[in-house]
Amino acid sequence: xxRNLLTLVIGAVLILIFALLLFTFQVRxxxxxxVTTFGKPTREIKEPRAFPFFKWPWPIQKxxxxxxxxxxxxxxxxxxxxxxGNTLNTMVYVGWRITDPMVFxxxxxxxxxxxxxxxxxxxxxxxxxxxxGRHPLSDFVNVDERQLKxxxxxxxxxxxxxxxxQANNYGIQVEFLGIKKIxxxxxxxxxxxxxxxxxRQRLVxxxxxxxxxxxQTIRSVAxxxxxxxxxxxxxxxxxxxxxxxxxxxxxxxxxERNPELANFxxxxxxxxxSLKERSTLILDQRTPPFNLFQGFGTNQSGRK
Numbered sequence: 401x402x403r404n405l406l407t408l409v410i411g412a413v414l415i416l417i418f419a420l421l422l423f424t425f426q427v428r429x430x431x432x433x434x435v436t437t438f439g440k441p442t443r444e445i446k447e448p449r450a451f452p453f454f455k456w457p458w459p460i461q462k463x464x465x466x467x468x469x470x471x472x473x474x475x476x477x478x479x480x481x482x483x484x485g486n487t488l489n490t491m492v493y494v495g496w497r498i499t500d501p502m503v504f505x506x507x508x509x510x511x512x513x514x515x516x517x518x519x520x521x522x523x524x525x526x527x528x529x530x531x532x533g534r535h536p537l538s539d540f541v542n543v544d545e546r547q548l549k550x551x552x553x554x555x556x557x558x559x560x561x562x563x564x565x566q567a568n569n570y571g572i573q574v575e576f577l578g579i580k581k582i583x584x585x586x587x588x589x590x591x592x593x594x595x596x597x598x599x600r601q602r603l604v605x606x607x608x609x610x611x612x613x614x615x616q617t618i619r620s621v622a623x624x625x626x627x628x629x630x631x632x633x634x635x636x637x638x639x640x641x642x643x644x645x646x647x648x649x650x651x652x653x654x655x656e657r658n659p660e661l662a663n664f665x666x667x668x669x670x671x672x673x674s675l676k677e678r679s680t681l682i683l684d685q686r687t688p689p690f691n692l693f694q695g696f697g698t699n700q701s702g703r704k
Contacts, residue, residue, distance in 0.1 A: 422457040423454060423455060423456070423457060424452035424453060424454055424455065425452060425453050425455055425463050426448070426452050426453070427445050427447075427448045427449075427453065427465065428448060428465075429448050430467060430468060430469050431448070431465045431466065431467060431468060432444065432445065432446050432465070432466050432468045432498060432501045433445040433453075433463055433464065433465045433466070433501070434463070434464045434466075434501045434502060434505045434511065435455055435461055435462070435463055435464075436461060436462050436463075436464065436505075437456075437460065437461050438459070438460065439462075441502050441505050441506060442461075444501045444502045446468070446501070464505060464510065464511050466498050466501060466504070466505075466511055466513075467498075467513075468497060468498055469497065470495045470496065470497045470575050470576075471495070471496055471497060471513065472493060472494070472495050473493070473494045473495075473496065473517050473520060473521070474491060474492070474493045474494070474580060475491060475492050475494075475521050475524050475525060475528070476491070476521075477489055477490070477491045477581060477583070478490065478491075478525065478528075478529075479585070480528065480529045480532040480533065481532070481533055482532055482533065482535060482536055482537045482539075482540070483533060483534055483535055483536045484536040484537055484538075486536075486537040486584075487584070487585050488532060488537060488540060488582060488583075488584065489581075489582065489583040489584065489585065490528060490532060490579060490581070490582050490583075491579070491580045491581040491582075492524060492528055492557065492577060492578065492579055492580060493577070493578055493580045494520065494524060494561070494574055494576070494577050495574070495575045495576040495577070496520060496572050496573065496574050496575060497572065497573065497575060498571060498572055499571060499572060499573050500571035500572075501571065502571070503569055503570065503571030504516070504570065504571030504572060505571075507569075507570055507571060508570075516570070516572060519570065520561075520565075520572070523561050523564045523565065524557070524561055526560075527557045527560035527561045527564070528557055530560065531553055531556045531557045531560065532553075534556075535549065535553060539553065540553075540582055541582070541584070542599070543599050543600050543603065544599070544603070550579055553579065554577055554578050554579055557577055558574055558576075558577040561574050561577065562574050
């Protein structure tokens with residue numbers, strides 16, 4: 401009896417589990433789902449919940465789940481012509497996600513991500529080719545990084561791709577887009593290197609010209625200051641010279657009135673110059689200006 405009861409309980413549990421699998425389903429936080437009724441999408445689920453969702457068993461209804469997180473994609477490394485006629489190889493990466501599962505599901509054969517990326521690749525190829533064709537090679541390859549326009553080019557490609565996706569109502573959108581890789585074919589590599597060399601030489605010449613102009617400016621300023629200092633010094637020298645000549649003229653007038661005083665002062669100055677340093681002089685006292693000592697000797701002997 402107990403064995404029959406256990407069998408019934410186990411059977412009931414299995415039936416319950418089987419019924420839950422047939423009539424309910426769960427959606428993860430990273431997923432969106434589309435419920436089809438006889439093959440046609442009739443309901444979408446974008447947000448998960450704590451308890452299961454209800455559905456009719458197959459073949460009445462079927463649930464298709466898609467990853468709603470951002471998915472990355474890269475287009476092939478392809479050649480395009482720039483606005484100035486140069487060949488440029490580029491590769492672009494894209495981050496995209498599903499925004500409308502009810503639209504995405506029928507547009508791409510049951511919601512195939514592979515089919516979606518094939519469509520996105522074609523749109524991206526056209527947008528990239530057109531954008532590259534509107535820019536010269538110098539916007540991609542340049543010795544002056546300020547002349548590069550990667551941000552503007554990436555925004556142009558993204559805008560075109562996003563417009564095409566919205567216009568055709570694919571149920572997806574591009575979250576980010578960037579240029580991953582660029583390259584030059586061997587046929588134009590040397591020409592590009594020559595152009596870069598010329599550009600570098602032009603920058604060197606410009607820097608040299610600016611340096612010479614700055615040096616000339618510095619020299620001009622230095623010469624002007626030197627001329628101003630020399631003029632100021634010459635003016636001061638002229639003032640001092642004039643002052644000295646004026647004082648000499650006053651002394652000359654005094655000496656003209658008293659020649660003996662002039663001779664006496666000149667003699668004293670000569671003695672002062674001769675005796676500045678310690679020295680022994682043996683000279684005739686009658687030789688000017690040493691004849692001045694004769695008077696001092698007579699005065700001293702008279703006092704004795």
